[in-house]
Amino acid sequence: MNRSLKIAGVILSVFAFFTSCDEETLGENAFGTLKGKVVINGDNMPLGNVKITTNPVSTTVFTDNQGEFTISDIQIGDYSVQAELDEYETAFEPANILEGKISQVVFELDSLKARNLSPKSPVLLAPIDEAEGVKPDVTFIWSSSKNDDDDILYTLQLRNGETNEITIFERVQDTTITVKDLAIGKVYFWQVTATDDVTTPVQSEISSFRVQGTSANSYLFVRNIDGKNVIFSGGDGTEGDQNVIRISSLQSNSYRPRKNNDTDKVAFLRTVGAETHLFTMDPDGSNVRQLTSTIPVAGFRQSAVDFSWAANGGAIYYPNFDKLYRVNPDGGGSVMVYQTPDGSLISEVDVAELDQDLLLLKTNDLSGYNVRIFTYRLSTGSEETVVLENVTGGAGSIDISANGDKILYNLDTSGAENSVYRLFSSRIFIYYTSTAIVTQVETGVATGQNDYDGRFSPSEGSIIFSRSNNTNNAIPSVLRVNLDGQNDEGLLFSEAYMPDWH
Incomplete structure (x- = not known):
């Protein structure tokens, strides 16, 4: 009787081994479908050309004009799905793919511009408005426009009031710049623009000053x-x-x-x-x-x-x-x-x-x-x-x-x-x-x-x-x-x- 039990145990073990091998093979060949849609958070407007990727890696696709996408024949299992588009915050959604089933995900992307704070309008500090007798080498100073963690770049526009010649100093990181050899005795107008390269640039008010002249000199x-x-x-x-x-x-x-x-x-x-x-x-x-x-x-x-x-x-x-x-x-x-x-x-x-x-x-x-x-x-x-x-x-x-x-x-x-x-x-x-x-x-x-x-x-x-x-x-x-x-x-x-x- 003991001999019969041993033989039966061996037979059951072999059967279990082959059964487990069949189950793994069947899982690797089991597929489902992933469908989804990407819209703008808040107004639900569809977003086209959004890049869709998964982890573990499967097929990379892009949304159509209706914001929709499909990944067919995706192996069953759990995935993290990523939606990525310039000027929008990248989003992730989980998805569980079942054999022969369609799994659905929806992404609501936040606009970086919408979430970002615009810079504050610069305030012109020096030279003061309508200043007289300013030296020809002028140091322009304005207030910081920083309103969040974004780096701010400034553009100074300077116009000769007599000739209307405009000089532009672009993408200045500091809130001061020195300009040399301005025309003696002439009136100038200046304005500063601030940008964080995300939101709409903002401008200061326009200020004027007169460079010192020689008419009173002896x-x-x-x-x-x-x-x-x-x-x-x-x-x-x-x-x-x-x-x-x-x-x-x-x-x-x-x-x-x-x-x-x-x-x-x-x-x-x-x-x-x-x-x-x-x-x-x-x-x-x-x-x-x-x-x-x-x-x-x-x-x-x-x-x-x-x-x-x-x-x-x-x-x-x-x-x-x-x-x-x-x-x-x-x-x-x-x-x-x-x-x-x-x-x-x-x-x-x-x-x-x-x-x-x-x-x-x-x-x-x-x-x-x-x-x-x-x-x-x-x-x-x-x-x-x-x-x-x-x-x-x-x-x-x-x-x-x-x-x-x-x-x-x-x-x-x-x-x-x-x-x-x-x-x-x-x-x-x-x-x-x-x-x-x-x-x-x-x-x-x-x-x-x-x-x-x-x-x-x-x-x-x-x-x-x-x-x-x-x-x-x-x-x-x-x-x-x-x-x-x-x-x-x-x-x-x-x-x-x-x-x-x-």
Whole structure:
């Protein structure tokens, strides 16, 4: 009997083994169907082209225009079904696939835009609306538009109110940006747009401001910026460096500004290649025009040459070695008007405002010495008054009064002469043509300092001039002094030289 039970047990075990193998084979070959629909959450509008995938992996399909999809012959079992479409939040739904049955799923997708908060409208903080006298290098500041976890990008739109030229600075991440070299004296309008790249962009209100102008300024001067001479305009003030505005390019070497009120133009010298040429521009630095081309401005050293407007603005006189030329403000009509008889170099020229026939000239040798300063009558072609000659040392910075009765110049009273034209004790003097008397202008200059670049004020009651220590690479300043001795000395501009009246 025991033997019979053992045999029966073996038979049952074998039967169970084959039975289990048949069940697994049947499961792997059992399939059903998965159907579904995808709509927008809230309004139930169908969504087409939604990507449908499953885990475990089966067939990938896309919804039709009605938002519907079908996966046929999908193996039975439990699945996680995924619905994915750009600009919508990906959704998952469970599905149990039964043999020969149709399983249904429905997806309600949330729009990312609908769930996302729009940025807040930026608030413009600086410059404030209708601000006046804003510096040409403007730092724009606005409030953050952040309203959720999204990153915000800003676009600044800037419009010149005169030309309507629009400049756009796109996709700025910060809430501030600096824009340089805006047009002097012009009104600008600005607006900021914020976007999170999901919702509709939002805009700030429009604000305006005016860039500071030069119309109220009294002076022109030069500064060295990164090795180049650059022309500036500046105003009066007890503390100095008031309303300083750059009016020439940082990319060019421009110097020796001279303003003519009849034409409302500033003439100046600019390096062009290996030569120096005459240019003009408006007082705000616009409308730059080159006057000379074939005959450049030239002398024993370019930093020491000077030119002069005819008082009515109808011509400009300038030196070219031993010759003096006159050119029209449009660059035409160039003609030689004088040549030194001994081959000495003409370094400077000035014209009496009320006597257009009278020129003031400074000549020197190739080293800048053996200086002669004298007046020359154009109509007669003759010298009239010798102001300075037969002296040792450097001299120059000539300026003649309106009616020609006073002549301003500087002279190195040390009498030193050297190969680098270094001055040791330059002082400013006035020569009175009616009496031939020379007086030194009391400027408060100290031992070891040089005064030079003197210019009469329009009223001739004061002068402006440059001052620096007599050491190499000394940093100069521009000062003003009254000729009556009252309120004797005042700093106008630091790190400045070659001044003129605006």
